[in-house]
Amino acid sequence: MTPNSPSEKRLEELREQAWKEGVVPGKGVDVAGGPIPRKPGYYGQAVVKPPVWTWQVPLYFFFGGMAGMSAVIASGAIISHHVDLARWAMWVAAIGGAVLSPILLIMDLGRPRLFLNMLRVFKHRSAMSMGAWILSAFGACVVPGLVALELHAHQIFPGTLDQILWVAAAIFIFGSAIFGTLLATYTGVLIGATAIPAWFLHRTLLPIHFGTAGLGSAAALLELLGHRIPALNFLGFYAAGVETALLIWLSINKHGKADRAIHEHGSGWLIRIGEVLNGPLAIVLRLFSLVPFAAVSFLLGSLISRIGWILVGKVSGSDPESVFAAEQHASSVFSFENAK
Amino acid sequence: MIGEGIQSTNQRKHSYVQDRVEVGFFTDPSVCIGCKACEVACKEWNQVPDDGFTWSGNSYDNTGHLGASTWRHVMFLEQDRPKGNQVTGPMGLDPQSEDPFRWVFLSDVCKHCEEAGCLEACPTGSIVRTEVGSVLVQNDVCNGCGYCVVSCPFGVIDRRPEPLLDAGGAFKCTFCYDRQKSGLVPACAKVCPTESIVFGRLDDLRARGAARVQQLQQSGYNDAQLYDPTETSVRGIHAFFLILGEPEAYGLPPKPQIPTIYLKSAWTSAFATAIASIIATLVGFAFFS
Numbered sequence: 001m002t003p004n005s006p007s008e009k010r011l012e013e014l015r016e017q018a019w020k021e022g023v024v025p026g027k028g029v030d031v032a033g034g035p036i037p038r039k040p041g042y043y044g045q046a047v048v049k050p051p052v053w054t055w056q057v058p059l060y061f062f063f064g065g066m067a068g069m070s071a072v073i074a075s076g077a078i079i080s081h082h083v084d085l086a087r088w089a090m091w092v093a094a095i096g097g098a099v100l101s102p103i104l105l106i107m108d109l110g111r112p113r114l115f116l117n118m119l120r121v122f123k124h125r126s127a128m129s130m131g132a133w134i135l136s137a138f139g140a141c142v143v144p145g146l147v148a149l150e151l152h153a154h155q156i157f158p159g160t161l162d163q164i165l166w167v168a169a170a171i172f173i174f175g176s177a178i179f180g181t182l183l184a185t186y187t188g189v190l191i192g193a194t195a196i197p198a199w200f201l202h203r204t205l206l207p208i209h210f211g212t213a214g215l216g217s218a219a220a221l222l223e224l225l226g227h228r229i230p231a232l233n234f235l236g237f238y239a240a241g242v243e244t245a246l247l248i249w250l251s252i253n254k255h256g257k258a259d260r261a262i263h264e265h266g267s268g269w270l271i272r273i274g275e276v277l278n279g280p281l282a283i284v285l286r287l288f289s290l291v292p293f294a295a296v297s298f299l300l301g302s303l304i305s306r307i308g309w310i311l312v313g314k315v316s317g318s319d320p321e322s323v324f325a326a327e328q329h330a331s332s333v334f335s336f337e338n339a340k
Numbered sequence: 341m342i343g344e345g346i347q348s349t350n351q352r353k354h355s356y357v358q359d360r361v362e363v364g365f366f367t368d369p370s371v372c373i374g375c376k377a378c379e380v381a382c383k384e385w386n387q388v389p390d391d392g393f394t395w396s397g398n399s400y401d402n403t404g405h406l407g408a409s410t411w412r413h414v415m416f417l418e419q420d421r422p423k424g425n426q427v428t429g430p431m432g433l434d435p436q437s438e439d440p441f442r443w444v445f446l447s448d449v450c451k452h453c454e455e456a457g458c459l460e461a462c463p464t465g466s467i468v469r470t471e472v473g474s475v476l477v478q479n480d481v482c483n484g485c486g487y488c489v490v491s492c493p494f495g496v497i498d499r500r501p502e503p504l505l506d507a508g509g510a511f512k513c514t515f516c517y518d519r520q521k522s523g524l525v526p527a528c529a530k531v532c533p534t535e536s537i538v539f540g541r542l543d544d545l546r547a548r549g550a551a552r553v554q555q556l557q558q559s560g561y562n563d564a565q566l567y568d569p570t571e572t573s574v575r576g577i578h579a580f581f582l583i584l585g586e587p588e589a590y591g592l593p594p595k596p597q598i599p600t601i602y603l604k605s606a607w608t609s610a611f612a613t614a615i616a617s618i619i620a621t622l623v624g625f626a627f628f629s
Contacts, residue, residue, distance in 0.1 A: 042415060042591030043398040045405050048495040052486040072617055076625040110484020110499050110508030114464075117483045121465035125600050128487040129463035181614030188613075192606040193599045194490040195457060200599065203606040211613035215620070230628035238620045317490065324588055330597040333605075334573045 041320030048195045050317030051310065053108060058306040060104040061187045064135070065214025065302070066221060067096025068180030071142060073218050075177040076231065078170055085227050086173070087153055090146040092221060093176060097183060098139040105135070127190040134186055138179040145172030184214035191313060197326035198261045198316030199309075202253070205246060206309070212242040213278060213302040220295035228291060236286055236294060243301070244279035247272065258326035261319060267311035274305025349540035350530060353523040356541070362473040363520070364542040365529065365579035366549050367447050370556055370564070372536035374414055374445035378528035379403060382412040385527035386514065389504040399443075405591070406448055408500035411513040412528050417444040417589055425560035444584055447528070447537055448591075450475070450496045450513035452578035454570075457598045458512075461491035466510075473542065473578055474515035484508040493574065493596035513579075542578060552582055573598045 018024045023038055041047055074089035106115045118132035148169035152162060188210040192203025199206070216239025219232045250271070254263055262268040278301030285294035316322050346352065356363050382388065391409035396402050399416035406413050422428055423442035456475045459467045466481035467488060477488075477497070488497050488510050497512040516526035524530070529539035538545060549566050556564040567587050568580040574596050587594045 041588055042417070043396070043401075045591055046495055047591050047593055048493065049407075049489045049498050051490045052499045069617060072621050076621040079622070080625040080629050082625075082629075108486075110486065110510070111482070114481075114483035117464040117466070117481055118485070120481070121463070123460075123463065123465075125460050125603065126463050126487070127603070127606075128461060128485055132463055177618070181617055182610070184617070185610035185613045189603065189606040189610050190487075191490075192609075193602040194461075195493045195495075195597075195599050196490055199490075200602050203602045204609045207606060207610035208613045211610065211617055215617045231624040234624040234628045235620060238624070313490070320588075320591065323593060327593060327595045327597070330601070331572065331595045334597050334601050 041324070044320065046318045047320045047323040048317050050314040051194075051196065052110075053310060055307075056104040056108040058303070058310045060101055060108070061210060061306045061309075062217070062303045063096040063104065064101045064187065065184040065210055066217040067093045067098075067101060067142075068138065068183030069211070069215040070096065070218035070222070071138070071145075071173065071176035071180035072215065073222065073232070073235070074145075074173050078173055080231070082229070082231075083149075083153060085222065085229065087149055088222055088225055088227060089218070090142065090149055090173065090176075092218060092225075093142045093180065094146045097135070097176075097180070098143050101135060101183075102139070127186060127193055131183075131186050131190055134179055134182045138176055138183050141172050141176035141179060145169055145176050148172060181211065185211035191309065194313075195323075196313045196317045197255075197319075197322040198259045198312045201255050201259045201326060201329060202250070202262075205249060205253070208242065209246050209305070212239050212246075213298075213305070215239050216243065216278060216282070216298050217302045220298045223291055223295045224299075233286065233291060236291070236298065237283065240279055240282035240286065240294070240298065243275055244283060247275040247279045250275070255329065256325060257321050258329060259316065260322060261312045261316035265312070265315045267308050267315055270308030270311060271305050272308075274301040274303070274308055277301025277304065348535065349544075350525055350532065350535055350538060352525075354520075354525070355523055357471050357517075357521050357523075360471045362542040362578070363515075363540065364452070364473075364545050365449060365526070366538045366540075366545040366582070367449070367579070368536050368538070368549075368552060368582045369444050369446035369584060370552075370561065370582065371534045372414070372445040372447060373534055374400060374416060374443075375533065376403075376414050377531040377533060378412045378447050378537055379410070379414060381527040381531040382513075385516065385519070386411065387505075388511075389500075389506075391504060406450070406494075406496045406498075406512070408498040408511040409504060411449065411511075413448045415444075415446045415448055415590060417446070417585075418442075419444065419585060419589065421563070421585065423561070423584070424556070442584070445536075446581060446583065446590060447532075448581075449528070449579050450515075451494055451574075451580075452513075452515060453494075453598070454575040454577065455573060455598045455600075457491040457493055457574075457600070458488035458497050458510075460598065460600050461487045463487060470515070470517055472515070472517075472520060474517065475512075476514055476517050477510055477512060479506060479509055479511070482509040484510060486510070491599050493593055493598065495591075515579075545580075549580065549582060556582075567592055569594075569596050572596055573601050 070092040074086045077086035123129040152165045185207040188207030191199045192206045219235040278298040282298045401416040422440035428440040452474045529537045570576040
């Protein structure tokens with residue numbers, strides 16, 4: 001070994017690096033601690049706790065959003081006398097909102113047997129509490145609405161009774177449409193009003209994204225179920241147009257370190273891939289009249305971006321530097337609210 | 341026994357719960373010796389389960405962070421700054437260099453916020469405010485939805501994973517509410533040998549904290565300060581700290597905010613989206629049928 005051999009030089013380099021930087025990271029060597037920690041915050045540990053939610057939550061966001069907005073489509077169909085479309089839309093709303101959503105939500109609880117405690121109190125300052133009540137109200141409207149509509153469609157009862165059923169169906173369907181819009185959008189508030197930087201920094205975008213993705217998903221699913229009508233195609237264009245605008249907004253509206261989970265981490269790519277699928281790609285496919293492909297693209301995109309948003313929350317919540325950087329922004333929100 | 345002995349507020353019986361007096365913890369790292377008696381007392385009294393052991397490599401801290409099964413956590417900071425009037429000398433290759441070093445211990449705990457994010461977020465009403473101003477999770481009511489976890493600006497509360505005792509529920513420091521109801525002092529404060537953790541009336545503790553900061557600054561601890569974010573939407577904490585240096589180094593957010601301040605803009609956006617969706621649907625069926 002000569003003093004100038006590459007292996008000796010490498011050792012010189014390591015000594016130099018140790019002296020200058022205080023640590024020498026390497027494969028299989030963790031220099032978490034001393035002599036002086038150089039990770040941000042307290043040994044690089046999370047300042048806020050990342051969400052404990054698992055796969056059920058993004059699936060719930062997907063089905064809940066689709067079900068809620070499907071009830072809106074059912075109302076539009078009732079008004080314009082598309083009774084068959086209204087029936088299908090109400091089935092989607094009922095299965096998604098009164099069956100799948102509660103099951104997924106209960107599965108995600110740490111203690112599923114205590115799920116009824118969700119309705120112990122009504123707290124307008126808790127988006128989780130509001131969500132539980134919105135979902136309950138939606139279920140309470142969508143099930144009788146569907147039953148009345150089906151009884152009417154099959155002409156089970158004669159004359160006046162059928163007329164009453166038709167009016168009842170219309171009232172319950174309009175009711176489920178109102179709660180449905182809230183069911184599809186409150187989930188954005190739910191994660192937007194938290195201590196997770198990547199979420200609260202985009203609390204305005206999230207309800208628009210979740211609600212519009214719900215509307216587009218409902219239209220897309222109904223098209224796939226055979227209802228190829230111009231009204232649903234219009235809604236497909238509308239939803240994809242809004243999602244495209246949101247993709248652009250999200251790409252421009254950067255907050256540096258504070259929301260770097262979205263712009264630098266893999267889970268952020270899930271959001272963007274999802275938004276491309278249910279934004280620009282869905283528009284292009286619709287322009288070429290490839291409606292079923294546009295519908296599938298939109299549904300996939302809506303699901304993927306929601307998974308992305310939950311994963312981004314986990315990454316962002318584990319990043320102490322994001323929390324510190326986001327505080328500047330949070331403080332200005334507080335002083336603004338306080339001044340009023 | 342350091343301090344006032346059996347006359348100390350850490351030792352004598354009290355009736356704060358019956359008298360509805362606001363109480364607090366004042367935790368002072370300048371006298372903490374890092375013995376972890378508070379951690380052990382907390383786990384033993386509250387029967388908090390063993391959540392495993394890993395060598396962290398982070399100084400003498402193998403506890404890691406506060407969580408569902410860790411309600412007191414002694415932090416061990418190693419900083420290249422002088423401690424008080426510590427004499428530092430040259431070290432290493434440069435004879436002119438100063439090489440200050442200090443080891444700081446601080447026992448972290450739930451802050452029991454004046455405006456508590458977890459309490460506001462809880463959809464079951466499991467989390468309540470007690471007579472003494474502390475924030476308490478009622479274990480038998482909590483259904484483990486996990487919303488408090490992302491609503492705490494300090495990352496204190498967490499959901500306890502399987503297979504630990506009472507898994508699935510959210511847990512954090514109870515401020516030993518059960519002990520306080522019987523006139524006893526919280527376990528961590530009771531066992532603290534140097535009164536680094538002091539329990540008592542909140543107004544008394546705030547005065548004590550301010551005096552201690554002044555005393556330390558006169559003794560050369562130029563970066564001693566109180567950590568009590570009263571100027572943010574949290575509006576102050578009932579378990580407050582004296583810290584040396586910046587709060588970030590302790591994993592404490594300098595300006596914590598309660599997430600409810602974001603509700604207004606988020607709901608506005610939600611309602612706008614709801615209305616826009618209804619209009620788009622009506623337009624669709626009116627003009628494209």
